Amino acid sequence: MKEPIISMENISYAYDSKTVLDQINLEIPQGSFMGLIGPNGGGKTTLIKLILGLLKPDEGSIKLFGEQMDKFKDRNKIGFVSQKANAFNRGFPATVFEVVSTGLTAKVGYFKFFNQKHKAKILQAIEQVDMLDYAYRNIGDLSGGQQQRIFIARSLVNDPELLILDEPTVGIDSENVKRFYDLLHQLHDKRNISLLLVTHDTGTMTEHATDIVCLNKTLHFHGKSEEFTSLSEYDLSNIYGHALNIVTHNH
Numbered sequence: 001m002k003e004p005i006i007s008m009e010n011i012s013y014a015y016d017s018k019t020v021l022d023q024i025n026l027e028i029p030q031g032s033f034m035g036l037i038g039p040n041g042g043g044k045t046t047l048i049k050l051i052l053g054l055l056k057p058d059e060g061s062i063k064l065f066g067e068q069m070d071k072f073k074d075r076n077k078i079g080f081v082s083q084k085a086n087a088f089n090r091g092f093p094a095t096v097f098e099v100v101s102t103g104l105t106a107k108v109g110y111f112k113f114f115n116q117k118h119k120a121k122i123l124q125a126i127e128q129v130d131m132l133d134y135a136y137r138n139i140g141d142l143s144g145g146q147q148q149r150i151f152i153a154r155s156l157v158n159d160p161e162l163l164i165l166d167e168p169t170v171g172i173d174s175e176n177v178k179r180f181y182d183l184l185h186q187l188h189d190k191r192n193i194s195l196l197l198v199t200h201d202t203g204t205m206t207e208h209a210t211d212i213v214c215l216n217k218t219l220h221f222h223g224k225s226e227e228f229t230s231l232s233e234y235d236l237s238n239i240y241g242h243a244l245n246i247v248t249h250n251h
Contacts, residue, residue, distance in 0.1 A: 079155025
């Protein structure tokens with residue numbers, strides 16, 4: 001079995017005495033394409049914030065790449081793409097190249113000039129998401145799907161080993177959703193990037209992810225996608241608190 005990139009042991013977290021995560025034990029192995037699903041308020045966002053170091057658990061421990069969270073320094077190994085497609089200010093005066101270049105700020109520093117090596121790295125990241133022809137276009141002129149590719153490029157510029165995506169297809173039309181997942185498979189299969197994708201689209205996720213984690217305060221399921229799709233309606237309704245049908249889209 002491959003070494004886990006992320007290892008959580010007995011993780012609990014509460015907001016104002018309200019428990020959001022309760023005794024979570026989870027390992028994400030290197031090379032996985034994992035879908036994180038669950039109902040609203042089930043703790044998915046909190047779990048991601050804990051992985052990113054934005055929150056500290058009330059109980060338990062987290063290891064990243066084999067190191068305890070408080071000792072882990074190489075944050076560039078983890079890329080994060082948030083819900084930008086339908087929230088981005090289209091009037092923002094920046095080119096695609098400039099947006100992707102902000103991914104190097106932690107390495108290069110603020111108010112520093114990029115050298116030719118840095119510029120080549122930025123263009124390489126843009127090319128990897130098939131957007132090189134748009135490198136000097138204004139980011140606001142792009143569609144939601146194209147913008148999400150650029151935000152992925154901003155993460156890729158640091159050569160991450162794990163890419164976390166939070167509801168990345170929100171605001172993207174169905175045709176571009178397919179292209180978006182094609183891109184994720186390319187990154188996973190050809191660049192060996194591990195993926196952790198948060199989504200409400202259970203049907204689509206079970207088609208693409210190799211593994212599924214279902215979270216609703218506690219960990220209700222952690223296994224292969226085909227195992228999740230075989231769960232009964234009764235099991236799913238217990239997890240989500242209401243009836244749920246998995247609708248696949250590969251018609």
